[in-house]
Amino acid sequence: MKRNRAVVAGGSIAGKLAARALSEYFNEVIIIEKDKDADSITNRKGVPQSVHGHVLLKSGEEILEEFFPGIIQELSQKGARKSDFAGDLLWSHHGSQKVRFDSNVFISQQSRPLLEKQIQKRLEKVSNIHFRFGCIVKNILMDKNEVKRVVFEDEEGLITELSTDLIIDASGAAALHNQWLRGLGFGVPPKTEVKVNLFYASMVYKGFSPGSIDWHSLLAYPNPPEIDRGGTISPIEGNRMLVTLIGYGTKNIPNDLDSFMQYAKTLKQPDFYKVIKNEIPCSEDIEVYRFPALRRYHFEKLKDFPSGLLVLGDAACRIDPVFAQGMSLAAMEAKALKELLMMQTTKKRLTKSYYEKVGKILEIPWLIALTEDFRFRTTSGRKPIGLPILQWFVKKVVAASAYNEDVYTQFIQVLHLKKHPVTLANPYILAKVFKDSK
Ligand SMILES: Cc1cc2nc3c(=O)[nH]c(=O)nc-3n(C[C@H](O)[C@H](O)[C@H](O)COP(=O)(O)OP(=O)(O)OC[C@H]3O[C@@H](n4cnc5c(N)ncnc54)[C@H](O)[C@@H]3O)c2cc1C
Known part of the structure; x- marks a missing residue:
């Protein structure tokens, strides 16, 4: 049985992919986006990073294609x-x-604007997804620990309270959940x-x-x-x-x-x-x-959290963009959400399971980024356990992938978040990394 309504705060990559995942399990999905809709393929004020290069990793591309069959061909x-x-x-x-x-x-x-516009065109064909452009999400309201309503302001300054069964925070760097949680008397989730x-x-x-x-x-x-x-x-x-x-x-x-x-x-x-x-x-x-700074919220560590508030994309974790993981992580989170919705669990269970999954999704990409970023003298923060050995090993893999196709092939799979880094330690690859070491 379908739930009634889901609201998505933020209509960028994470919000759009979440909406697609939700559309099969809710009668209505409303995306509230503070930017106005643009007819052309253009950079948006709400996504200032969109003027810079955005590589879509294979892991993200595959989910995108699963959500919108044929989209890669359309982009071409x-x-x-x-x-x-x-x-x-x-x-x-x-x-x-x-x-x-x-x-x-x-x-x-x-x-990045072309990619986003193409996703939007596909969403516009999904009959139960509706956009509210030019509207700012202000707050969420709760009853008995469950999210019940979302408050937003439209372009004319009119404030509306909308009932909802689920609210997705896909507000990117704004991380709206912080202010909402504070307002509701919950602690702010621990962050790194x-x-x-x-x-x-x-x-x-x-x-x-x-x-x-x-x-x-x-x-x-x-x-x-x-x-x-x-x-x-x-x-x-x-x-x-x-x-x-x-x-x-x-x-x-x-x-x-x-x-x-x-x-x-x-x-x-x-x-x-x-x-x-x-x-x-x-x-x-x-x-x-x-x-x-890189910033990651640890929702999985929270004992007390409003049921029905799910955070996706950069609002949950902002990773060093050089590794081109952000959009793919948002896609993985949207896929995880879809898989959980398929199980038709309670809102409380859905919320808890979602954050457990997000914790696992982020673990390796976060470690990949920190392993590299702590090589710079100016980086500061808490270092991951075993950092020197990780850095030493990655350096060996990088050196070998300058001349060895097998090592490089495996390395690509890890970078595209298709394989776990442990696959680089299989005996065949290890032999290549160390024996051929120049
Ligand atoms: C310089 C740079 C380069 C990058 N390169 C890559 C790359 O190569 N590959 C890659 O995968 N990732 C890359 N990233 C990361 C990528 O941009 C993000 O991971 C991705 O955009 C996250 O999407 P999102 O939807 O979570 O947030 P965003 O794309 O930031 O979108 C947030 C949305 O929320 C809206 N919003 C905010 N507040 C409100 C509100 N109160 N009410 C309504 N709407 C609101 C905004 O208008 C915006 O549309 C890069 C990032 C940077 C900074």
Whole structure:
């Protein structure tokens, strides 16, 4: 039997995927989004990071395709570029260049706004999903420890109270659940924060001159602790290239074309500067995004929590964006939610089981990100147990994946959150990592 209504606060990636999962189990799903609806494919104020490159990992892509069959093909028809992850990517990683070969792991490369718009188009075809754009979710109300109503304000300033059986917090960095929980007299969930002071600075270029490159994307990952800066070049629809510079703990953030080029020149990956120096950007401004810290809430540790309040996506955990995990984690959480709804349990049980699942989903990606981020001298926070050994082993795997296709293939599966990192320790891969070690 279907429940009556679910409300989703925030209509971005996590909110949209959650709505799709909910739509099969509720008579009505309402997405309340503070941004207005845009006709065109454009960056939104509520998602300031959307101007920067957004890679969709295989784990996320597969869930997206499961939720919206044919969507990857639709993206390709809109100009997304299909790329072989090992063959079409020029990747310098901790100072070594990865071997390039046909891995048959294909990713779809497009801008974040195109991806989101395409998902929205598919949601608009689901008859019981409704959008309320230009509306701000203000609060939730409870009765006997259960979420009962959501309060929101529309563009005219009209406040509405809507009854609901479930509320999803998909508000991203805003993490609305904090203020709601405080208001309801619950403690704020325990959180872990790790400061990285990362920045992204991006410009869009027209497609590069024909024959100037033999790759689709370039990734110049830093080589910490000495080198804390890097950059990416990746294709987006409209035959354009998105060029991004990054830096950890860096104070000198490029803010004009001159400083952008100067910074690019300092990258140790020589192709990066060489390829952009003669090209002309088509964006006028440099878009900068500062990412001060990774933040993870531990809902699974809470004993007392309102039944029917579920947190998805960045509102639950913001991971270092360099590892491109955020959208895929949101997809995994939406899939977990769908699987739990299928079981038709009580709201209380659903809430508890959901957070147990989220805790497990986040465990490995969080560890992957911290293992790398603590290589930078400027990172601060609580270090994971066994960090030196993890860092040592990953460095060996990275070194071997510069020349060994089997090691790199396995590493790709881990990075795309398709396989557990323990698979890198299987005897065959270990032998390659250590015996061939140069
Ligand atoms: C620079 C950068 C690069 C990144 N690159 C990648 C990448 O390559 N791959 C990847 O997978 N991830 C990447 N990420 C992470 C990714 O952007 C996030 O994980 C993802 O957007 C999370 O989606 P979300 O829906 O949880 O939150 P968001 O996308 O941040 O959306 C939150 C939504 O909530 C709405 N909202 C907020 N408050 C309210 C309110 N009170 N009422 C109504 N609506 C509200 C906002 O308007 C917005 O639409 C990157 C992040 C950054 C910062």
